[in-house]
Amino acid sequence: MSTLRRRIGRLMGARQPALQVAALCVNGDTGKVLMITSRGTGRWIIPKGWPMPGRSLAEAALQEAWEEAGVRANPGRRIGSYNYDKMQSGGFAIPVLVHVFLTRVESLAEDYPESGRRERRWVAPDEAAAMVAEGDLATLLRQLGPGPAAC
Template sequence: MQVAALCLDPKTKKVLLITSRGTGRWIIPKGWPMSGRSASGAALLEAWEEAGVRGTAKEKPIGYYGYNKGQGHGLTIPINVQVHLIRVNKMDSEFPEANERSRKWFTPAEAAKLVDEDELKKLLRNFRP
């Protein structure tokens, strides 16, 4: 299982997408659970490392989605992703992966059209900020 951050601008009600490092696809920040951190705390740290987001994380997940993670040589493994809502209060311009990713705000409906994962599309289409 991985944890992900659905980053919300409370003022505009838009969500943040970032590009993946490998393919440049639009995704939400995500990563592996971290020892000593709650799932929402790990999602918040991923949001900062991958997108420069500062904010507050909702402890209870807002949903889940699955995808197949490439392992090289055509091999994939199924991954279940637990999604936590992050209410953004600041965006840093300097963060660990700033030179590796692009980031952009979209309405949830726009974001749903841009991500590849069907279950994430559904989560975004049904999201009511």
């Protein structure tokens, strides 16, 4: 959905965006970012999902990183947010606001809940920015800069 259509929808009383959380997983030694593929379309994304009852937003983001990418880490700090349109069955989309938490990866498991259903790849932040469809997420990735200083 285009930015113009989103703005028009909001002006016409469209509902507020749904909230999701994401873990921007970084290797503290190299500064590289962990990208994963989405299950449905195979697009490159960062681990993300819905908030979870009984968990802080940072803890929920970390749980998504575990389930989707096998990341072991401590909850990170919020570094920003981005918007996207989540496609639903029937061809309509809902607007989503994603809070992003910087997560320094301690280890990666080979066996995790969604192993075998996604690809994982370590890439430089500028390369990760070129891989994603969401402009605001690309901006967050570029702001990390090269090397390990981001963590």
